Amino acid sequence: MSYQAIKEQAYEANMQLPALGLVLFTFGNVSVADHSKGVFAIKPSGVPYAELSPEKMVIVDFDAKTVEGTGRPSSDTKTHAVLYKHWPEIGGIVHTHSTYATAWAQAQRDIPIFGTTHADHLTVDVPCAPPMSDEMIKGNYEHETGFQIMNYMKEKGLSYKDVEMILVGNHAPFTWGKTAHKAVYNAAVLEEVAKMAFLTENINAQAPRLKDSLIRKHFERKHGPDAYYGQ
Amino acid sequence: MSYQAIKEQAYEANMQLPALGLVLFTFGNVSVADHSKGVFAIKPSGVPYAELSPEKMVIVDFDAKTVEGTGRPSSDTKTHAVLYKHWPEIGGIVHTHSTYATAWAQAQRDIPIFGTTHADHLTVDVPCAPPMSDEMIKGNYEHETGFQIMNYMKEKGLSYKDVEMILVGNHAPFTWGKTAHKAVYNAAVLEEVAKMAFLTENINAQAPRLKDSLIRKHFERKHGPDAYYGQ
Amino acid sequence: MSYQAIKEQAYEANMQLPALGLVLFTFGNVSVADHSKGVFAIKPSGVPYAELSPEKMVIVDFDAKTVEGTGRPSSDTKTHAVLYKHWPEIGGIVHTHSTYATAWAQAQRDIPIFGTTHADHLTVDVPCAPPMSDEMIKGNYEHETGFQIMNYMKEKGLSYKDVEMILVGNHAPFTWGKTAHKAVYNAAVLEEVAKMAFLTENINAQAPRLKDSLIRKHFERKHGPDAYYGQ
Amino acid sequence: MSYQAIKEQAYEANMQLPALGLVLFTFGNVSVADHSKGVFAIKPSGVPYAELSPEKMVIVDFDAKTVEGTGRPSSDTKTHAVLYKHWPEIGGIVHTHSTYATAWAQAQRDIPIFGTTHADHLTVDVPCAPPMSDEMIKGNYEHETGFQIMNYMKEKGLSYKDVEMILVGNHAPFTWGKTAHKAVYNAAVLEEVAKMAFLTENINAQAPRLKDSLIRKHFERKHGPDAYYGQ
Numbered sequence: 001m002s003y004q005a006i007k008e009q010a011y012e013a014n015m016q017l018p019a020l021g022l023v024l025f026t027f028g029n030v031s032v033a034d035h036s037k038g039v040f041a042i043k044p045s046g047v048p049y050a051e052l053s054p055e056k057m058v059i060v061d062f063d064a065k066t067v068e069g070t071g072r073p074s075s076d077t078k079t080h081a082v083l084y085k086h087w088p089e090i091g092g093i094v095h096t097h098s099t100y101a102t103a104w105a106q107a108q109r110d111i112p113i114f115g116t117t118h119a120d121h122l123t124v125d126v127p128c129a130p131p132m133s134d135e136m137i138k139g140n141y142e143h144e145t146g147f148q149i150m151n152y153m154k155e156k157g158l159s160y161k162d163v164e165m166i167l168v169g170n171h172a173p174f175t176w177g178k179t180a181h182k183a184v185y186n187a188a189v190l191e192e193v194a195k196m197a198f199l200t201e202n203i204n205a206q207a208p209r210l211k212d213s214l215i216r217k218h219f220e221r222k223h224g225p226d227a228y229y230g231q
Numbered sequence: 232m233s234y235q236a237i238k239e240q241a242y243e244a245n246m247q248l249p250a251l252g253l254v255l256f257t258f259g260n261v262s263v264a265d266h267s268k269g270v271f272a273i274k275p276s277g278v279p280y281a282e283l284s285p286e287k288m289v290i291v292d293f294d295a296k297t298v299e300g301t302g303r304p305s306s307d308t309k310t311h312a313v314l315y316k317h318w319p320e321i322g323g324i325v326h327t328h329s330t331y332a333t334a335w336a337q338a339q340r341d342i343p344i345f346g347t348t349h350a351d352h353l354t355v356d357v358p359c360a361p362p363m364s365d366e367m368i369k370g371n372y373e374h375e376t377g378f379q380i381m382n383y384m385k386e387k388g389l390s391y392k393d394v395e396m397i398l399v400g401n402h403a404p405f406t407w408g409k410t411a412h413k414a415v416y417n418a419a420v421l422e423e424v425a426k427m428a429f430l431t432e433n434i435n436a437q438a439p440r441l442k443d444s445l446i447r448k449h450f451e452r453k454h455g456p457d458a459y460y461g462q
Numbered sequence: 463m464s465y466q467a468i469k470e471q472a473y474e475a476n477m478q479l480p481a482l483g484l485v486l487f488t489f490g491n492v493s494v495a496d497h498s499k500g501v502f503a504i505k506p507s508g509v510p511y512a513e514l515s516p517e518k519m520v521i522v523d524f525d526a527k528t529v530e531g532t533g534r535p536s537s538d539t540k541t542h543a544v545l546y547k548h549w550p551e552i553g554g555i556v557h558t559h560s561t562y563a564t565a566w567a568q569a570q571r572d573i574p575i576f577g578t579t580h581a582d583h584l585t586v587d588v589p590c591a592p593p594m595s596d597e598m599i600k601g602n603y604e605h606e607t608g609f610q611i612m613n614y615m616k617e618k619g620l621s622y623k624d625v626e627m628i629l630v631g632n633h634a635p636f637t638w639g640k641t642a643h644k645a646v647y648n649a650a651v652l653e654e655v656a657k658m659a660f661l662t663e664n665i666n667a668q669a670p671r672l673k674d675s676l677i678r679k680h681f682e683r684k685h686g687p688d689a690y691y692g693q
Numbered sequence: 694m695s696y697q698a699i700k701e702q703a704y705e706a707n708m709q710l711p712a713l714g715l716v717l718f719t720f721g722n723v724s725v726a727d728h729s730k731g732v733f734a735i736k737p738s739g740v741p742y743a744e745l746s747p748e749k750m751v752i753v754d755f756d757a758k759t760v761e762g763t764g765r766p767s768s769d770t771k772t773h774a775v776l777y778k779h780w781p782e783i784g785g786i787v788h789t790h791s792t793y794a795t796a797w798a799q800a801q802r803d804i805p806i807f808g809t810t811h812a813d814h815l816t817v818d819v820p821c822a823p824p825m826s827d828e829m830i831k832g833n834y835e836h837e838t839g840f841q842i843m844n845y846m847k848e849k850g851l852s853y854k855d856v857e858m859i860l861v862g863n864h865a866p867f868t869w870g871k872t873a874h875k876a877v878y879n880a881a882v883l884e885e886v887a888k889m890a891f892l893t894e895n896i897n898a899q900a901p902r903l904k905d906s907l908i909r910k911h912f913e914r915k916h917g918p919d920a921y922y923g924q
Contacts, residue, residue, distance in 0.1 A: 024885050025878065026923060027810065046923020075914065075921055097810045099885070103892035106808040107900045115337040116402045117258065117328045134906040141910055170903050171809045185256065192255050192330070198896055199334035203429055207338045210401050213365040217372055221306065228306055230257060230277020346568040347633045348489065348559045416487065423486050423561070430565035434660055438569045441632050444596040448603055452537065459537055461488060461508020577799040578864045579720065579790045647718065654717050654792070661796035665891055669800045672863050675827040679834055683768065690768055692719060692739020 001034045003041070003068055007057035010041035013180035014057075017096060018049045020188045028096035029074040032180040033084045035091075038062055040084055044071030064143075075142065082146025083176065087160045092180025094187040097172040100194035104128065105167035111193060113210050114200045118193045119218035121164075125209075126190065127156055128167040149174060165190045232265045234272070234299055238288035241272035244411035245288075248327060249280045251419045259327035260305040263411040264315045266322075269293055271315055275302030295374075306373065313377025314407065318391045323411025325418040328403040331425035335359065336398040342424060344441050345431045349424045350449035352395075356440075357421065358387055359398040380405060396421045463496045465503070465530055469519035472503035475642035476519075479558060480511045482650045490558035491536040494642040495546045497553075500524055502546055506533030526605075537604065544608025545638065549622045554642025556649040559634040562656035566590065567629035573655060575672050576662045580655045581680035583626075587671075588652065589618055590629040611636060627652045694727045696734070696761055700750035703734035706873035707750075710789060711742045713881045721789035722767040725873040726777045728784075731755055733777055737764030757836075768835065775839025776869065780853045785873025787880040790865040793887035797821065798860035804886060806903050807893045811886045812911035814857075818902075819883065820849055821860040842867060858883045 001009075013030040017023045026046055033040035041057040058069035064081040066073060074080075080093045096102075104111050104126075111126035113119060118126075129152035136144035149166055153159070164186045165175040175186035200207050221228055232240075244261040248254045257277055264271035272288040289300035295312040297304060305311075311324045327333075335342050335357075342357035344350060349357075360383035367375035380397055384390070395417045396406040406417035431438050452459055463471075475492040479485045488508055495502035503519040520531035526543040528535060536542075542555045558564075566573050566588075573588035575581060580588075591614035598606035611628055615621075626648050627637040637648035662669050683690055694702075706723040710716045719739055726733035734750040751762035757774040759766060767773075773786045789795075797804050797819070804819035806812060811819075822845035829837035842859055846852070857879045858868040868879035893900050914921055 024881060044923075045921070072921070072923070075923055099888060100892060102808060102810060103889050103896055106889060106893040107897035109897055114401070115333060117333060131904060131907060134904075137906045137910050141914070170807070170907060188255060196330060196334050196337060198892060199331060199429060200337040202433065202895065203334055204338035204340055211362060211365075213368040214362060214401060217368050221372070228276070228303070230275075230303070230306055345632070346564060348564060419486060427561060427565050427568060430562060430660060431568040433664065434565055435569035435571055442593060442596075444599045445593060445632060448599050452603070459507070459534070461506075461534070461537055576863070577795060579795060650717060657792060658796050658799060661793060661891060662799040664895065665796055666800035666802055673824060673827075675830045676824060676863060679830050683834070690738070690765070692737075692765070692768055 001037070003039075003059050004054070006032050006034055006039070006041040006059065008054045009180055010043070010057045011052060011054040013092060013094075013184050014043050014052060015049060016184045017094070017187070020184070022096045022098045022187055022191060023049070024097070028094070028098075029076055030092065030094045030180055030184060031074075031077075031080045031084075032092050033090070035084070035088055039067055040080060042077055042080060043074050044069070045074050047071065076145075078140070078142035079145040079149075079174070082143055083149065086146075086150055087176070089161060089178065090176045090183075091178050092183035093174065093176045094180070094183040095172065095174050096187055096191075098187065098191040098194075100198060101167060101173040101190050103198070104194050105169055105172050108169045111167070111197045113215065114197055114207055115210060116214060116218045117196060119210055119215045120222050121186070121189050121193070122162065123215050123219045124158065124163060126165055126167060126193065127152060127158060127163065128169055131169040131171075145171075232268070234270075234290050235285070237263050237265055237270070237272040237290065239285045240411055241274070241288045242283060242285040244323060244325075244415050245274050245283060246280060247415045248325070248418070251415070253327045253329045253418055253422060254280070255328070259325070259329075260307055261323065261325045261411055261415060262305075262308075262311045262315075263323050264321070266315070266319055270298055271311060273308055273311060274305050275300070276305050278302065307376075309371065309373035310376040310380070310405070313374055314380065317377075317381055318407070320392060320409065321407045321414075322409050323414035324405065324407045325411070325414040326403065326405050327418055327422075329418065329422040329425075331429060332398060332404040332421050334429070335425050336400055336403050339400045342398070342428045344446065345428055345438055346441060347445060347449045348427060350441055350446045351453050352417070352420050352424070353393065354446050354450045355389065355394060357396055357398060357424065358383060358389060358394065359400055362400040362402075376402075463499070465501075465521050466516070468494050468496055468501070468503040468521065470516045471642055472505070472519045473514060473516040475554060475556075475646050476505050476514060477511060478646045479556070479649070482646070484558045484560045484649055484653060485511070486559070490556070490560075491538055492554065492556045492642055492646060493536075493539075493542045493546075494554050495552070497546070497550055501529055502542060504539055504542060505536050506531070507536050509533065538607075540602070540604035541607040541611070541636070544605055545611065548608075548612055549638070551623060551640065552638045552645075553640050554645035555636065555638045556642070556645040557634065557636050558649055558653075560649065560653040560656075562660060563629060563635040563652050565660070566656050567631055567634050570631045573629070573659045575677065576659050576669055577672060578676060578680045579658060581672055581677045582684050583648070583651050583655070584624065585677050585681045586620065586625060588627055588629060588655065589614060589620060589625065590631055593631040593633075607633075694730070696732075696752050697747070699725050699727055699732070699734040699752065701747045702873055703736070703750045704745060704747040706785060706787075706877050707736050707745060708742060709877045710787070710880070713877070715789045715791045715880055715884060716742070717790070721787070721791075722769055723785065723787045723873055723877060724767075724770075724773045724777075725785050726783070728777070728781055732760055733773060735770055735773060736767050737762070738767050740764065769838075771833070771835035772838040772842070772867070775836055776842065779839075779843055780869070782854060782871065783869045783876075784871050785876035786867065786869045787873070787876040788865065788867050789880055789884075791880065791884040791887075793891055794860060794866040794883050796891070797887050798862055798865050801862045804860070804890045806908065807890055807900055808903060809907060809911045810889060812903055812908045813915050814879070814882050814886070815855065816908050816912045817851065817856060819858055819860060819886065820845060820851060820856065821862055824862040824864075838864075
């Protein structure tokens with residue numbers, strides 16, 4: 001892809017966040033990567049969505065250094081860079097402070113898998129990484145946020161190819177995917193799953209997690225070798 | 232009805248789901264049946280609502296075999312087919328993952344009849360079928376979902392002509408009606424009743440179910456032989 | 463006012479309900495009275511808001527008999543008629559099944575006066591009349607609903623001039639006012655107060671009622687002889 | 694600034710409140726101050742947002758006396774005047790009855806700092822001043838509301854330059870900032886933080902407050918001498 005094409009994709013993907021009700025003001029960002037070029041385009045820092053344009057997107061490399069563009073890249077750029085550097089098969093990353101997902105992150109709890117809406121997208125609880133250590137926070141914070149995400153995925157035995165979303169404790173969600181479009185889709189699904197799980201526990205404090213046979217069935221009909229799902 | 236007419240009705244009915252706020256992305260589908268022809272039209276699988284058109288609707292028979300159309304019919308087609316085959320008087324079926332109704336399904340609880348908004352539409356708690364057995368899940372899953380619905384209605388002594396909505400435990404709601412328009416109406420009513428019941432229990436954990444005299448009065452003024460209701 | 467003028471006012475007032483998010487489908491109605499003529503205009507029964515027009519409004523007298531118009535008047539017409547007959551100073555009545563107010567009605571609880579938003583409009587808890595007796599329900603139900611409202615107001619020592627809203631237990635809210643515009647305003651205020659009170663109790667189960675000095679101050683600055691309030 | 698310019702800014706800022714979903718009817722107001730002239734422009738009392746215009750804004754001095762304009766200034770004008778008189782570095786004040794923030798005020802609780810969304814804006818719990826004393830209420834109520842706010846800030850050792858928002862117990866939120874634009878921004882942030890905190894406690898009744906290292910990091914990356922944040 002040309003830089004221009006990457007920037008246009010990043011612009012389109014960023015504009016989906018307010019359209020889907022996932023951001024207030026500038027509380028979110030989307031990036032689009034081209035691994036063959038070793039770069040990604042990301043939203044400039046602090047620019048309201050209504051004033052974005054493809055030209056304002058910033059191209060940075062996987063060490064978070066600006067390659068093209070005059071704006072300051074999003075303050076979360078280093079987190080995106082770390083993930084792209086270590087996860088070669090993702091083409092887009094989304095960070096939001098969407099209301100329900102952020103509430104679960106603040107509650108420092110994994111989101112239990114309560115139903116098939118969840119199982120259509122992942123077979124495990126949505127992981128919630130613990131708040132970062134004081135050392136990581138005082139150091140290169142946004143860079144370390146990327147490692148907090150990767151380390152917790154590893155610790156839980158989760159592959160970024162299977163589980164495309166995580167909560168960072170006390171902070172907010174990150175989602176990703178093969179494309180930015182998929183990452184944005186995952187951000188909206190996560191918010192809906194987070195709201196449904198909140199309601200489920202309110203309606204039945206003893207609501208059980210989804211049983212394995214249903215988890216497998218729903219995930220496989222959508223993602224397995226014989227996938228046929230789409231509703 | 233001509234296939235064209237059925238497809239147009241199915242298109243119109245499907246487009247009501249996003250307009251009523253009942254679906255995220257493609258998480259839902261509506262079908263329209265013509266029992267005299269033994270077929271129904273249903274949404275193609277995985278197509279965003281914004282890209283739907285009457286031409287894209289798929290005509291299938293009551294064994295879920297495609298009769299006309301090039302798209303893959305919704306992954307829930309077999310559930311619809313089973314219900315049409317056994318319930319000769321329904322002309323439309325709706326499946327959504329609407330937020331509040333799905334939360335009750337995930338909580339595996341019937342929705343208690345707490346007020347007249349509920350009683351205007353049905354005289355019993357909204358039934359919640361238990362999660363399906365592992366055998367049914369591993370087998371012909373969507374086909375068996377239809378039987379899970381029918382079996383639970385039978386077990387509870389409910390007629391599909393009186394009770395036009397059900398929750399499938401851990402999954403989500405299905406609604407139906409003499410027409411697709413009525414089935415969509417029922418899906419929206421169910422979501423509202425589910426939200427009100429969630430709030431009612433939060434406001435008063437001991438809230439009693441509606442008393443019989445009010446249930447009968449409200450249902451009969453809308454559905455009885457001397458119906459006069461419409462607000 | 464001419465019948466035409468009353469019907470136009472009733473049309474305008476009814477159309478405010480969906481605009482304010484207070485109704486789903488046809489779950490609500492507004493009427494506009496002219497006491498000098500002994501009539502009121504009300505929404506026809508079961509007609510979707512999108513299909514309403516001033517011409518479709520029905521003129522009925524205070525015994526609920528149609529005076530002009532071809533449609534069937536709202537099924538709640540008798541309740542409106544009873545209230546107009548006994549309360550000479552109200553010019554408009556609204557009935558909705560708005561979500562939060564209805565949830566309090568289903569919970570069979572008065573809405574506690576927790577803050578100044580509430581006190582700006584009334585000095586007492588929003589009253590919730592108990593569900594009606596089986597006799598009243600089996601008899602002339604909608605007519606008796608009017609008496610249930612009036613009787614509970616009397617029992618609590620409340621004047622309809624001071625308290626312009628009530629919940630009917632297990633059913634839903636009714637509001638009124640000197641004009642239909644004010645009655646619609648009250649319906650929206652009630653819904654907001656109901657939502658805030660639900661949240662308040664969730665945030666602090668021991669939240670105290672507003673103290674008398676604040677209740678009096680806020681009500682009098684808006685409604686007292688030296689009123690100066692308007693925000 | 695000319696009076697005309699101040700009024701135009703006040704008009705624009707007031708119109709943001711309904712656009713951001715922070716007000717029902719006229720339940721809110723924004724003012725814009727020019728300290729060099731010793732005046733501010735504020736919304737006229739009781740005028741619906743749809744009927745506002747720059748010309749209708751009222752210019753008053755810091756003793757709340759009208760300097761220019763024919764309308765009655767907002768009933769909360771004296772509160773604004775007191776704050777401008779004592780806080781020389783604020784250029785705008787916002788008062789709303791936004792739903793979630795008002796619920797916390799009614800619950801008479803500070804909003805705990807649960808996450809980085811909160812810490813991006815302030816390093817402490819959102820303060821909730823206690824309900825005012827009967828003496829203050831019976832006296833010059835709106836004038837005293839300004840002192841209740843200032844006194845509680847002092848008592849808690851908070852500077853109005855660091856903490857730009859407060860809840861007044863049993864009443865509702867006030868926010869401010871160097872500009873009216875910032876004050877409106879703060880009002881929307883407060884409402885979102887209030888909603889997230891409500892949800893967080895519902896999801897985990899033992900959710901801990903954010904740890905100091907994260908509070909400092911997030912606040913400083915946005916407000917410190919080396920600020921770089923903007924998302």
